[in-house]
Amino acid sequence: MKLLVAGGAGYLGSVLIPRLLDRGYEVDVVELFWFGNSLPDQVGILNKDIFSLTVEDLRHYDQVIFLAGLSNDPMAEYSPSKNFVLNAAAPAYLGYIAKNAGVKRYIYASSCSVYGYTENELYDETRHVSSSYPYGISKLQGEQAALQLMGDNFSVISLRKGTISGYSPRMRLDLIVNTMFKTAVRDGLITVNNPSIWRPILSIDDAATAYVRAVEANAKISGVFNLASGNYTVGEVADIVRNRLDEQLALRIQLNIKHIQDFRNYKVSTEKAANVLSFHPTGSVKSIVDNLIENSHNFRDWDNPLYSNILTFRELDNKVEIPSMAVAQ
Numbered sequence: 001m002k003l004l005v006a007g008g009a010g011y012l013g014s015v016l017i018p019r020l021l022d023r024g025y026e027v028d029v030v031e032l033f034w035f036g037n038s039l040p041d042q043v044g045i046l047n048k049d050i051f052s053l054t055v056e057d058l059r060h061y062d063q064v065i066f067l068a069g070l071s072n073d074p075m076a077e078y079s080p081s082k083n084f085v086l087n088a089a090a091p092a093y094l095g096y097i098a099k100n101a102g103v104k105r106y107i108y109a110s111s112c113s114v115y116g117y118t119e120n121e122l123y124d125e126t127r128h129v130s131s132s133y134p135y136g137i138s139k140l141q142g143e144q145a146a147l148q149l150m151g152d153n154f155s156v157i158s159l160r161k162g163t164i165s166g167y168s169p170r171m172r173l174d175l176i177v178n179t180m181f182k183t184a185v186r187d188g189l190i191t192v193n194n195p196s197i198w199r200p201i202l203s204i205d206d207a208a209t210a211y212v213r214a215v216e217a218n219a220k221i222s223g224v225f226n227l228a229s230g231n232y233t234v235g236e237v238a239d240i241v242r243n244r245l246d247e248q249l250a251l252r253i254q255l256n257i258k259h260i261q262d263f264r265n266y267k268v269s270t271e272k273a274a275n276v277l278s279f280h281p282t283g284s285v286k287s288i289v290d291n292l293i294e295n296s297h298n299f300r301d302w303d304n305p306l307y308s309n310i311l312t313f314r315e316l317d318n319k320v321e322i323p324s325m326a327v328a329q
């Protein structure tokens with residue numbers, strides 16, 4: 001089976017693609033390489049923007065996976081117009097040409113951020129979505145465009161992921177557990193902006209497993225699936241990071257607890273993914289910290305701008321011409 005992964009050289013793709021190769025799939029990526037390329041050599045490279053692909057380019061793929069776009073709130077707020085082009089229009093266009101090329105399945109990287117601010121209830125995929133900020137709105141637009149392409153010969157699977165954390169060869173230190181790990185080890189301090197806020201946390205290994213399950217799901221399966229390794233309050237995440245670093249590395253970490261209002265607060269049910277995709281997460285905040293400890297020799301230059309999406313994106317925005325971004329100038 002031949003797969004095309006848009007945005008495959010990013011944080012998630014750099015862990016997922018070796019897993020797909022290991023299972024015998026042939027994988028190409030379409031990429032702008034904003035954060036470099038840590039992919040294995042056997043990956044085929046289309047070094048271009050999603051918008052420059054045509055139906056013809058997609059004829060030989062069985063499935064297409066969308067992992068591209070602006071992947072967090074700071075990037076989306078830095079440039080809301082580019083956010084809506086790259087997070088809403090790009091996945092819509094890619095799904096559209098994939099369907100017309102005879103591709104059998106389109107897997108879309110959605111986010112639990114579509115749930116916005118909820119009261120303390122467990123949300124399943126039937127619940128109302130309401131976000132009022134650019135990233136959440138655009139991820140929902142991308143998802144809705146993808147889903148309405150669904151048909152008898154075109155499966156669409158949208159994976160609403162919690163915040164991913166853990167080690168990737170394309171490292172990000174701007175994701176909740178990774179950020180806490182960084183400041184804890186570097187400064188002996190974890191800052192918690194609001195300890196009572198709920199977040200679904202997804203280990204990067206569980207995230208990659210979910211995509212493998214989606215690729216291998218029965219052809220008739222389509223739909224939206226929440227993905228998380230577990231639901232935690234941010235205060236609890238900080239405690240686990242702190243305790244684990246004490247147990248494993250004898251580090252004494254201070255907590256700086258603040259009470260800043262957040263516009264995202266949600267916890268999600270992953271029962272549907274378990275029942276339909278056979279997704280049974282094995283990760284936890286504790287296992288994520290262990291994974292970061294084990295790999296920390298690879299990302300000890302904590303302040304490398306490549307580990308921060310917003311720092312890199314600001315630089316790119318000023319220096320590099322990105323074709324689809326020109327659309328939104």
Ligand SMILES: NC(=O)c1ccc[n+]([C@@H]2O[C@H](COP(=O)([O-])OP(=O)(O)OC[C@H]3O[C@@H](n4cnc5c(N)ncnc54)[C@H](O)[C@@H]3O)[C@@H](O)[C@H]2O)c1
Binds near residue numbers: 012033050086090165
């Ligand atoms: N990381 C998370 O916690 C998380 C959680 C929920 C959803 N998601 C979604 O999952 C996807 C992957 O996240 P990630 O953390 O790996 O992101 P990332 O920022 O590490 O990678 C995105 C990649 O997409 C590429 N790209 C962006 N626009 C492109 C375009 N128009 N054409 C070609 N390539 C393009 C970039 O070069 C980059 O390598 C994103 O869509 C994100 O919104 C991520």
